Amino acid sequence: MKQSEFDVIVVGSGITGGWAAKEFCEKGFNTLVIERGRNVEHRGPEYTDMLAPWQIENRDLIPESFSEEGRYPHILGKGYLRNSTKQFFTDEKEHPISYPEDKPFMWVRGYQLGGRSLTWGRQVLRWSKKDFESNAKDGHGVPWPIGYDDLAPWYDYVESFIGVSANKDGLDAVPDGVFQKPWEMSAPEKHIASNLAKHYDDRRLIVGRAANLTEPTQEQLELGRGPCQARSYCKKGCSFGGYFSSLSATLPAAKRTGKLTLVTDSIVATVDYDEQSGKASGVTVIDAHTKEKRSYKARVVFLCASALGSIQILLNSKSKSFPNGIANSSGTVGRYIMDHYTGVIADGEVPGFEDKYNYGRRPIATYIPNYRHEQHPGTDFIRGYGYQATATQRKNTGTTAKRVGIGAEVKAQARQPAPWRFLALMYGEMLPYYDNVASLHPTKTDQWGIPLLHIDATIKENERKQIRQATKDIKEMLEIGGCTDINLRVVPETEHIKIGDRIHEMGGACMGDDPNTSVLNKWAQAHDVQNLFVTDGACMSSCATQNPSLTYMAITARSANYAAKLLESGEL
Amino acid sequence: MKDLKITRRVFLGGLGASAIVVTAPVLASVVNADTGIQQVTKAGQFFTANELTVLVDVAEIMIPRTDTPGATDVHVMPVLDAMMLTWAGDSTKSQFKALVQQIEQLAKNSFEQEYIQLDQASRNLLISELDKRAFANTKTDLSENYREFKELVFHIYYTSEEANPDYKVIPGGYRGDITKLELIEINKRGYL
Ligand SMILES: Cc1cc2nc3c(=O)[nH]c(=O)nc-3n(C[C@H](O)[C@H](O)[C@H](O)COP(=O)(O)OP(=O)(O)OC[C@H]3O[C@@H](n4cnc5c(N)ncnc54)[C@H](O)[C@@H]3O)c2cc1C
Numbered sequence: 001m002k003q004s005e006f007d008v009i010v011v012g013s014g015i016t017g018g019w020a021a022k023e024f025c026e027k028g029f030n031t032l033v034i035e036r037g038r039n040v041e042h043r044g045p046e047y048t049d050m051l052a053p054w055q056i057e058n059r060d061l062i063p064e065s066f067s068e069e070g071r072y073p074h075i076l077g078k079g080y081l082r083n084s085t086k087q088f089f090t091d092e093k094e095h096p097i098s099y100p101e102d103k104p105f106m107w108v109r110g111y112q113l114g115g116r117s118l119t120w121g122r123q124v125l126r127w128s129k130k131d132f133e134s135n136a137k138d139g140h141g142v143p144w145p146i147g148y149d150d151l152a153p154w155y156d157y158v159e160s161f162i163g164v165s166a167n168k169d170g171l172d173a174v175p176d177g178v179f180q181k182p183w184e185m186s187a188p189e190k191h192i193a194s195n196l197a198k199h200y201d202d203r204r205l206i207v208g209r210a211a212n213l214t215e216p217t218q219e220q221l222e223l224g225r226g227p228c229q230a231r232s233y234c235k236k237g238c239s240f241g242g243y244f245s246s247l248s249a250t251l252p253a254a255k256r257t258g259k260l261t262l263v264t265d266s267i268v269a270t271v272d273y274d275e276q277s278g279k280a281s282g283v284t285v286i287d288a289h290t291k292e293k294r295s296y297k298a299r300v301v302f303l304c305a306s307a308l309g310s311i312q313i314l315l316n317s318k319s320k321s322f323p324n325g326i327a328n329s330s331g332t333v334g335r336y337i338m339d340h341y342t343g344v345i346a347d348g349e350v351p352g353f354e355d356k357y358n359y360g361r362r363p364i365a366t367y368i369p370n371y372r373h374e375q376h377p378g379t380d381f382i383r384g385y386g387y388q389a390t391a392t393q394r395k396n397t398g399t400t401a402k403r404v405g406i407g408a409e410v411k412a413q414a415r416q417p418a419p420w421r422f423l424a425l426m427y428g429e430m431l432p433y434y435d436n437v438a439s440l441h442p443t444k445t446d447q448w449g450i451p452l453l454h455i456d457a458t459i460k461e462n463e464r465k466q467i468r469q470a471t472k473d474i475k476e477m478l479e480i481g482g483c484t485d486i487n488l489r490v491v492p493e494t495e496h497i498k499i500g501d502r503i504h505e506m507g508g509a510c511m512g513d514d515p516n517t518s519v520l521n522k523w524a525q526a527h528d529v530q531n532l533f534v535t536d537g538a539c540m541s542s543c544a545t546q547n548p549s550l551t552y553m554a555i556t557a558r559s560a561n562y563a564a565k566l567l568e569s570g571e572l
Numbered sequence: 573m574k575d576l577k578i579t580r581r582v583f584l585g586g587l588g589a590s591a592i593v594v595t596a597p598v599l600a601s602v603v604n605a606d607t608g609i610q611q612v613t614k615a616g617q618f619f620t621a622n623e624l625t626v627l628v629d630v631a632e633i634m635i636p637r638t639d640t641p642g643a644t645d646v647h648v649m650p651v652l653d654a655m656m657l658t659w660a661g662d663s664t665k666s667q668f669k670a671l672v673q674q675i676e677q678l679a680k681n682s683f684e685q686e687y688i689q690l691d692q693a694s695r696n697l698l699i700s701e702l703d704k705r706a707f708a709n710t711k712t713d714l715s716e717n718y719r720e721f722k723e724l725v726f727h728i729y730y731t732s733e734e735a736n737p738d739y740k741v742i743p744g745g746y747r748g749d750i751t752k753l754e755l756i757e758i759n760k761r762g763y764l
Contacts, residue, residue, distance in 0.1 A: 052733065052741045057658060059651070059731045064661030186748030230746040357755040359764065360743035392748065401726035402719075404707040406634040406700060414730070415640075 006032040006261065007567060009283055009298040011268045011313065014115020015549050016536040016556045017304035018250030019158070023560035024302075025259040029567060032296055033251075033260065034285060036267040036305075037112035040088075040237075042247040047237030048084040056084045069093070074106045074498070080119065085235040088118045098441045098454040105455040106500035107308055113264055115306065116503070117245040119235045122211040123364060123388070124164050125546035126155050126175045130373040134429075135542050138382045141336055141432025142512035144541045145522035148175070154554035161253075162244040162553070163220055165228070165364075166209035173369040173386075174206070174546060181214040182207050183362050188350035188391045188420040192481035193366075199480045202371040205389065208364035211244035211550075223252050232361035243363065265289060269450055270317040271301055271326050271532060279572075280326070280532045283313075286448045299572050300531045300563050304556065307537030308337075308438060311508040312453050314519075314534070315440045327509070327526035327534075330516055334439050336432040336507035337457045338543035339499045343467030344490045346474040347423040348483030350391060356420070357394050365390035368424065368477070370545040372469075381465035383431065386545040387474060389424035422483055426470045427502065429545045431462055436499070438508055457499040464493060504548050506540035524559045531572045535559045608692045610644065618656035618665070623672045624649055626687055630675065631725045633699045646732040648725055655724075664720065671717040678702065678714075 007029035010020040017033060024031040040046050053060060060083045067076055071093045075081050081089055090109035099105040110116040129148040136143035152175075159178040167182035185193060185207050193205040212228035213220060225241030225248055234243050241248035254260040266285040272295060274281040282297035303310040314333050317326035325333050365388050372384025397418045400410050436457035444452045471490050478486050491497055499505070512518025515527035524539045526532040535556040537548060566572040602611050610632075612624040619627065631643035643649070656665060675698075679687035683694055690698065703722070706715040729735055738759045745764040747754075758764060 050741075053731045053736070053739070054733045058655050059728055061655075061659055061727070063659050064664055068661045068663075183746060184748050190749065230743045231741065355751050357750050357752055358746070358748045359750060359755055359758050360740070360746035362746040362748065392746075401723040404704055406703050406722070407696070408636050408638045411635055411638060411640070 004032070004296050005282075006030045006296065006298040008032070008300045008302060008563075009034060009296055010302045010304055011283060012036075012115060012303070012305040012309065012536070013113050013246055013251065013262070014110070014304065014306060014536075015117045015120070015246065016306075016552050017115065017302075018117060018246030018254070019553050019556040020302045020304050020535065020560050021254040021260060022250040023557055024564065025254040025257040027560075027564045028257075028259060029564065030259055031254065031261065032298065033254075033262045034266050034268055034283065034296070035113050035115075035262070035264045036288060037110070037115075037264060039264045040113045040118070040247060042237075042241070042245075042252070043239045046087050047239055049231065049233040049236040049239055051084065051236075058083050060084050062086060074104070075108055080235055082235075085119065088112060088235065088237075095446065096444075096452060098444055098452045100456050103456060103458050103496055104498050105457060106498045107453075107455070107505070108500065108503045109306070109309075113262075114246040114251070118237060118247065120549060121364075121547065122234060122243050123367070123547040124159070124162070124166075124209050124211045124550040125367070125369070126177055127151075127544050127546055127551050128173050128175060128373075130172075131542065131544035131546070134373070134383060134544075135432065140382075140542075142332075142510045142514070142518045142541045145511050145513045145518075150522070151551065151554045151558065154558040155550065158550065158553040158557055160217070161219065162211050162249060163213040163216065163225070164209055165212055165214040167207055169204065169206045171204060171206070171369055173371065173373070174209075174367075179209070180216075183210065183214070183364055185366065186358055186391050186394075186420070187353050187356035188422060189366050191350065191353070192391075192422060192478075192483070195481045196368075196477060200371075203368060203477065205366055205368050205481070208367050208388075210364035212242055212363045220249075223249055225249065228363055230360035230362060232363050234363055266294075267448055267450070268305065268313055269293070269448070271303070271313060273317065273319040273322060273326055273529065275320055278321075278529070280529050286450070288448075291448060299567060300533070302556075302560070302563070303532070303534040303538070304536050307505045307508055307540075308453055308455070310534050310536055310538045311438050312440070312450070314509060315438075316450060322528070327519055327528045327532055329528050330519060332434075332510065332517060333519055334508050335434050335437050336510050336541070337436040337438050337455060337499065337505065338430045338432055338507045338540070339457075340427040340502040340504045340543060340545065341430055341459055341463060341497045341499065342425050342491075342502065343428055343463070343497065344426045344471045344474060344488060345423070346471075346478055346486060346488050347421055348478045348481075348486035350420040350422050350481075350483055352482070353394075353420050354417075357417070358392065362392045365392065370429070379465075379469055381462045381469065383429040383462070383466075384545060385426050385428040385466055385470050387424040387426055389422065391420050391422040394418070394420050422478065422481070424474050424478070426467070426474065427545050428459075428463055428466045428470065430459055430499075430543055432507055432510070432542055433457075433460065436507075455499075459497055459499070467491060504537070504543065506537040506543045506548060509534045509538040510541040511539050512541060523562045524555055525563070533559050533563060604688070607688065607690065607695075609688050609695075611688065616650065616653035618660075619649075619653050619668075619672075623669065624653065626672050626675055627652075627668075627721075629688075629695060630699055630721070631729075633696055634703075634722060634725050635729050641734040643725060643729055646729055646734045648728045648732075651728045652724055655728075667717040667720055670713065671721055674714045674717065675702070
């Protein structure tokens, strides 16, 4: 076995791994980033963003052979999986997971350098004070060991670096931060926002907060990033560096320090534990191609392999002291799996804007933040939901291929501007349930011999109640907003909602003060193994309603800063 | 316009077995002066010349040239022909081949003529009728083949450069509250 030594090993190069790498490299530590996927060059041949729609192979349709061969079984047909983006999504057929037959689970991954930072939706919302207090307040899950105030300076720090275009809305539910110029709302969105503000004290429609640059700072320009061009091609990669990704921002920042070593195509199978020192000694990887094993040593290990990726590594890292997986003396590694979920989708026409049009493609939607942290009279559930919503584009009546009709008239009709429509998707807070659990499959393994993750997770009665109320609420809000022809698509009461579908999977190595009930302390440092940190979504003790990646980044930067101090002081 | 003799039976079945004799293309591309049909003379990567002749014509009937380009102008069929190798699965491949045969058979059953011998009005009528039936009775092979083909023709047409003269690969910014006049001005300028 070959061995190499570093100050810090960071597992994963996605949103959180990129941050850990940047922080440690900038502080002068020799840092090894280990990525299981292939190398991807920023502005390299895999980016398809400079192609016009008519230049994209197969006019952006996914080859039909994919469905014939059962590839991408869960995400085939999703809007984000196109011919021009498919290289950045992992084929679940090649990388299977396991779940109970009646409770399918989705794990949308991006096994490549940069991870899902290449394909994410870039909606960046701070969590509120109340979000961090919820577990303690209602007794679900593990009480958070940190609060909003602990993270606030780190939110500032992260936002300043990544660049967030947003409006200062002055709302407690999504605190304001360090923002660049916001995106404009469309005329109908402004109308709905103003109607809601007139009618409700607690409900607002705000323009989304995007990790897309509108006023790049000197630091961002120096990293080769420029303003977003409103193409909405983000999932194809961005040659302008207009949106935040590991490839456009954190990894270049880490590289320029000269302290970064990057290995790709190397799957971390285990964190290795040294029984004598009681610390992690490093990691063992399996070469993705040759399947050869090798080990790397370091003083500190940061797991940033995404929530489920890190859980898989923890559970697979068995030793005499940790027969059920490293840092698992509490037995809670893999427990409290959460995701947001969509129980209702509503859309409606917004009349009165026949003479209003849009130009360009705004790279972010609008948002209705959670207004139900407290129970309202007449409701019998806890916690709440927000809505991702949008009316960015005025469409044409469009093609009629799916309807009867051909010829000149139909063609002329297709070019007519259609009425504006507004769309809203509920994003509900799923409670942290102890029995929503990810474990290692007892017999099935992947092609590298690593046990498959078996994920058994579902929403329960509290979430069903949320859906019922969210359906009433959104109908009312669309009416008050001024919409007509309102359609509601509600998930039937008995239908399983695939957890993971919102791609905000969290939990599994929750933070908490009590080592008996949680895996990580307030620094996202393992209670059991002091030089092991898990700073991706696994560390989240509740899931709130906001898109979580900004919070992962803030936690990662904060933890890296803390670990750096311990390294400097010689404690680690 | 000729009487339409398309029967229910024609649309509901019995078309599977009839084979089309494919003749090798020997002539350069010509437009038949009588029928207006554009006779394709060179086989594509997937479709034969005869198949292309029929499908090019059907696509043009679906999306004819008007004050804006038609399906032929934007090369819908050459694009689709290439996509048959890079995109289409086995079932689509056989569906589109079968569709040509089915259209040929329809022409014979309805007009007692080869499709390519029909005049423009008859071809328009035949395909319009096929379009209606394909949505009224969705379960037949013919309906399914036709609808799938129509979807591709529309998709390729509406993602073409010619069908999107104002599309900007790099808009440079977003405005969500502008009038038509303002939009026209911006599009004319080419930037915000
Ligand atoms: C379509 C889409 C839209 C989204 N929209 C939003 C949004 O608007 N806002 C938001 O906040 N979030 C959004 N997300 C979620 C967001 O992408 C994730 O929360 C975020 O990327 C998580 O960061 P991470 O570093 O934990 O994981 P990732 O970015 O997934 O990176 C993990 C990395 O670890 C690597 N890895 C995994 N296992 C191993 C191993 N064993 N060894 C070595 N390397 C390993 C992976 O290959 C990957 O590169 C979206 C995601 C998608 C796909």
